[in-house]
Structure formats: structure tokens, C-alpha cells
Amino acid sequence: MKKDAKISNAVIKRLPRYRRYLKELQKKGVDKISSNEFSSLIGYTASQIRQDLNNFGGFGQQGYGYNVDGLYNEISAILGLDREYKMIIAGAGNLGQAIANHTHYYKTGFVVCGIFDVNPRLIGLKINDIEVMDYENIESYVKQNQVNIGIICTTKDNAQEVADKLCHAGIQGIWNFAPVDLSVPAHVAVENVHLSDSLQSLAYHMNQQADLEK
Amino acid sequence: MKKDAKISNAVIKRLPRYRRYLKELQKKGVDKISSNEFSSLIGYTASQIRQDLNNFGGFGQQGYGYNVDGLYNEISAILGLDREYKMIIAGAGNLGQAIANHTHYYKTGFVVCGIFDVNPRLIGLKINDIEVMDYENIESYVKQNQVNIGIICTTKDNAQEVADKLCHAGIQGIWNFAPVDLSVPAHVAVENVHLSDSLQSLAYHMNQQADLEK
Numbered sequence: 001m002k003k004d005a006k007i008s009n010a011v012i013k014r015l016p017r018y019r020r021y022l023k024e025l026q027k028k029g030v031d032k033i034s035s036n037e038f039s040s041l042i043g044y045t046a047s048q049i050r051q052d053l054n055n056f057g058g059f060g061q062q063g064y065g066y067n068v069d070g071l072y073n074e075i076s077a078i079l080g081l082d083r084e085y086k087m088i089i090a091g092a093g094n095l096g097q098a099i100a101n102h103t104h105y106y107k108t109g110f111v112v113c114g115i116f117d118v119n120p121r122l123i124g125l126k127i128n129d130i131e132v133m134d135y136e137n138i139e140s141y142v143k144q145n146q147v148n149i150g151i152i153c154t155t156k157d158n159a160q161e162v163a164d165k166l167c168h169a170g171i172q173g174i175w176n177f178a179p180v181d182l183s184v185p186a187h188v189a190v191e192n193v194h195l196s197d198s199l200q201s202l203a204y205h206m207n208q209q210a211d212l213e214k
Numbered sequence: 215m216k217k218d219a220k221i222s223n224a225v226i227k228r229l230p231r232y233r234r235y236l237k238e239l240q241k242k243g244v245d246k247i248s249s250n251e252f253s254s255l256i257g258y259t260a261s262q263i264r265q266d267l268n269n270f271g272g273f274g275q276q277g278y279g280y281n282v283d284g285l286y287n288e289i290s291a292i293l294g295l296d297r298e299y300k301m302i303i304a305g306a307g308n309l310g311q312a313i314a315n316h317t318h319y320y321k322t323g324f325v326v327c328g329i330f331d332v333n334p335r336l337i338g339l340k341i342n343d344i345e346v347m348d349y350e351n352i353e354s355y356v357k358q359n360q361v362n363i364g365i366i367c368t369t370k371d372n373a374q375e376v377a378d379k380l381c382h383a384g385i386q387g388i389w390n391f392a393p394v395d396l397s398v399p400a401h402v403a404v405e406n407v408h409l410s411d412s413l414q415s416l417a418y419h420m421n422q423q424a425d426l427e428k
Contacts, residue, residue, distance in 0.1 A: 012418050016411035020393065043395070079414045080421035098312035102409070110413055149416065173420040175413060179234065181257070189419035191412050195316070197230035198405050199324055199389060200293045202363065204226050205403035206387040207294035 007055050014052055015075050017042065022072040034065035084109045086145060087175075090162045091153035092117035092125070092132045095177055099151060100127045110149070114141055138162075142169035149173045156180040221269050228266055229289050231256065236286040248279035298323045300359060301389075304376045305367035306331035306339070306346045309391055313365060314341045324363070328355055352376075356383035363387045370394040 021042050025033060035046040042049070053071070056078055076082055089096045092115045100112055115127060118135045125132045133141065141147070150166040152159050152174060159178035166174060173189040176182055179196050235256050239247060249260040256263070267285070270292055290296055303310045306329045314326055329341060332349045339346045347355065355361070364380040366373050366388060373392035380388060387403040390396055393410050 012415055013411070015418070016408070016414040017395075019414070020411075078418065080417040081414060085417060094312040094315040098308040101308040108410070108414075110417075148420070172423065173416050175416055181231075187423050189416055189423055191416035191419070193407065193409065193412055194230070195407065196322070197227070197234075198407055200230040200233070200295060200322075201226055202387050202389055202403055202405035203294040203299060203324075204229070204292065205405070206299075206362070209386065209401050209403050 011052050011055055014044070015079055018049075018052070019072060019075045019079070019081075022068055022075065025068045026072060030068055032065045032067055038066065081108055084111060085148045085173075087112045087149040087151055088138070088142065088147050089115040089151045089153055090117075090135070090138060090166070091155075091158075092119070092122045092127065093153060096151070096153035097127050099153065099177075100130050112151075113145060113147065116141075139165050139169040142166060142171055147171060149175060151175045151177070152182075153177050225266050225269055228258070229293055232263075232266070233286060233289045233293070233295075236282055236289065239282045240286060244282055246279045246281050252280065295322055298325060299362045299387075301326045301363040301365055302352070302356065302361050303329040303365045303367055304331075304349070304352060304380070305369075305372075306333070306336045306341065307367060310365070310367035311341050313367065313391075314344050326365075327359060327361065330355075353379050353383040356380060356385055361385060363389060365389045365391070366396075367391050 021038070025041075033041075035049045038049055039046040044052070053066075056074065087110055089100055089112060092100075096115060096117075100115055112128075112130055115130055115132045116135045116138045117123060117132055122132050123134050142150070147169075148171070150162070150171045150173075152162050152166075154162055156178045159176065159180050160182055163174055163176070163182045163184055167184050167188050171188060173191070174182065174184065176190055176192045177195070179194055181192070182190055184190055235252070239255075247255075249263045252263055253260040258266070267280075270288065301324055303314055303326060306314075310329060310331075314329055326342075326344055329344055329346045330349045330352045331337060331346055336346050337348050356364070361383075362385070364376070364385045364387075366376050366380075368376055370392045373390065373394050374396055377388055377390070377396045377398055381398050381402050385402060387405070388396065388398065390404055390406045391409070393408055395406070396404055398404055
């Protein structure tokens with residue numbers, strides 16, 4: 001893998017999808033796959049697939065195709081999924097609880113170790129065996145436990161303050177569900193899940209489809 | 215608005231963000247904004263902003279800038295937010311419940327009118343005043359109530375079957391939270407929220423940052 005290569009965000013966004021399809025192939029006992037076969041499965045063109053994977057040095061062999069296990073492991077390593085991440089959730093409302101319950105993540109090394117809220121009725125509860133703690137202690141907890149990722153499930157008005165606290169405590173990444181764009185130091189990675197934006201995109205595409213049918 | 219124009223998905227993805235920032239400006243009583251001012255706020259270049267908005271015929275006036283209310287309303291109309299959407303949720307687990315509780319959406323015309331599950335322990339419950347109904351009746355409910363959007367919050371193994379049922383019942387859009395890509399007829403719009411993919415992107419960017427600091 002060319003560590004110094006500047007890889008576009010669009011390519012990075014496609015890698016988890018490649019990985020998902022490779023996982024399905026593994027489950028079906030498939031050993032190798034050509035870029036053409038992979039193309040008809042995943043819906044990207046064969047040339048796009050070759051181009052994407054060439055970004056990382058290319059793992060295919062002419063006339064043989066891609067080794068499924070090898071490619072899966074490589075992509076996992078590129079994404080940084082060959083290690084474990086400690087995560088905490090800020091905000092124990094419905095969304096925070098849903099994420100705490102989404103144990104699916106644990107399989108891939110993302111472990112939620114704590115949930116924080118300001119609401120005294122929530123503090124002390126256990127959600128999926130994870131304790132809801134007082135938000136006051138979030139900074140010291142992150143420091144002491146070397147938490148890697150903070151998941152922000154607060155309202156939009158509180159999100160920036162939470163982000164500031166987490167950054168101050170040394171967090172490396174923020175997974176932000178609040179409908180607001182956060183301002184963080186350059187060394188902190190942020191990934192937004194703006195659910196409203198996604199729903200609005202859907203509405204747009206629905207109306208385009210309806211226009212086409214007129 | 216040029217209805218026949220082919221607008222790239224990347225532009226569409228940015229529109230909800232423009233709209234969010236315009237809403238904030240409205241709240242602050244700002245009437246007009248230049249593309250330069252808008253640029254420093256939203257983080258896109260002024261030229262990108264002009265280019266994006268030109269896709270829709272352009273709403274700015276040379277030497278004046280953009281009218282905040284006007285642009286907000288135009289973008290809302292382009293996204294199709296000037297009407298109401300009826301939504302149902304398939305899967306009343308944690309994620310389905312979190313979405314049912316996310317009343318934030320209702321303000322923008324997205325109304326959840328029903329939740330469906332196969333689990334007899336959940337059927338009959340009310341979540342945020344919305345009834346959990348028997349999954350057996352999902353198809354007839356969608357037809358009778360002219361539901362526009364189906365939200366899939368099932369496991370990945372059940373998602374395609376649910377999508378098939380919804381499409382058969384005449385759904386226009388699917389908001390898919392299951393970690394699988396759905397195959398649907400061309401006239402049905404799909405928007406995916408692949409949470410695991412998003413978390414893996416975050417991990418990648420965290421590791422890139424860490425590499426830079428080495």
C-alpha cells in the first residue's frame with residue numbers, strides 16, 4: 001500500500017462497499033473473482049474497480065482476477081479495521097440508545113464502552129450492558145480510558161460544545177449524528193451522518209422519478 | 215428551475231446543506247448573502263457555490279448576492295420539501311424506534327404513520343404515538359394509505375424481501391438502513407444509510423491523520 005498516496009474521498013467511500021461484497025463472496029466460498037464478475041455484482045464498471053484498487057497498489061493479477069481473501073484483508077487493513085476502537089456515545093436519547101444496541105459493530109472491532117447524558121433519569125441505566133454516566137465526567141473518562149471515537153447523538157445546539165470537550169480530552173475521531181457541521185482541530189477526523197440531508201436527497205430523487213413518468 | 219437538466223448526485227447531496235445554512239441565516243435575520251460570505255460560512259468555494267446554484271437557473275444577482283428567503287424556498291422546492299410525505303417503518307427494533315421517535319422530521323413534512331414488525335411482543339405497542347402493526351399487513355396498509363416512503367430497519371437478510379413487498383404495494387421511495395444494497399424497479403428511489411460504511415470511513419481518516427503525525 002502506497003502510504004503517501006493522496007486518495008480521493010470518493011474512493012474511500014467505496015471501500016466499505018467492496019469489503020461488504022467480498023465478505024459475501026467469502027461466505028459463499030468464492031476464492032477469486034475477475035473485475036468483470038465483480039462489476040456485475042457490485043454495480044461499478046470493471047474499469048472503475050481496477051482504477052479504485054490501483055490506488056492501493058492493485059491486488060489483481062492479469063488473467064487471474066482478484067484473490068477474495070487477500071483483497072478483503074487488504075481493504076480491511078487500509079480502512080484500519082485490523083485494530084480495535086474504543087467508542088463513547090454522548091447523548092443517551094433514542095438515537096444514542098439505538099447505536100448502543102447495534103452490537104453488529106462490535107464484530108468489526110468498534111466497541112462502545114460508555115454512554116453519557118446530562119439527564120439524571122438516564123444516568124445509571126444500562127443499555128446493552130453499557131452504563132449511562134454523567135456527562136460531567138466525559139472528559140476525564142475519555143482521557144483515562146484512551147477512547148478513540150466519540151459518537152455525538154445530542155441536539156444540534158449542544159453538539160459543538162460536546163465536540164470541543166472530546167477534542168480537548170484527546171479524541172481522534174468523531175462520528176456526528178447531530179444535524180450541524182462541527183468545527184474541530186485538523187488532527188481530529190469527523191464523519192457526519194446527517195439523517196435529514198439523506199431523507200431530503202431521497203425526496204429529490206422521488207420527485208425526479210415522478211417527473212420522468214409524466 | 216430547469217426541470218430537464220441532469221444534475222449530478224454530488225450537487226444534490228450538497229443542497230440539504232445549503233438549505234441548513236440558509237435556515238440558520240434566516241433565524242439570525244439575515245436577508246441577503248454574497249457567494250463569498252456564504253463560502254466562508256459553509257466551507258465550499260464561492261465559485262463552487264455559484265456553479266452549484268447555476269444548475270437550477272441561478273438565483274443570485276450580480277453585486278447583490280443571494281436573497282436568503284428566496285434561495286431557501288427555491289432549494290426547498292427543488293428538493294421536493296414543499297409537500298408532505300407519508301412514511302412507514304419496517305422493523306420496530308432499536309433503530310426503527312429511534313427513527314419513529316425522531317420527531318424532528320415532522321417539521322419538514324415527513325410523517326411516520328405506521329411501524330411494522332413480525333414480533334408479537336412488539337405488535338400493538340405505541341412508539342411516539344405511532345402503532346406497531348403486524349408485518350403481514352404492510353402491503354395492504356401501504357396501498358390503502360398511499361404511503362410514499364418505506365424505511366427499512368430490518369436485518370440485512372430480510373431487507374430485500376421487505377423492499378419487494380413495498381415496491382409491489384406502490385411505494386415511491388425507500389430509505390434503507392439495512393447493510394445491504396437493494397434491487398428495486400427503476401421508478402423507485404433508494405437512499406441508503408449504511409452506518410457501518412460510515413464508521414469504516416471514519417476509521418480510515420483517523421488512521422490517515424495518525425500517519426501524518428508520525
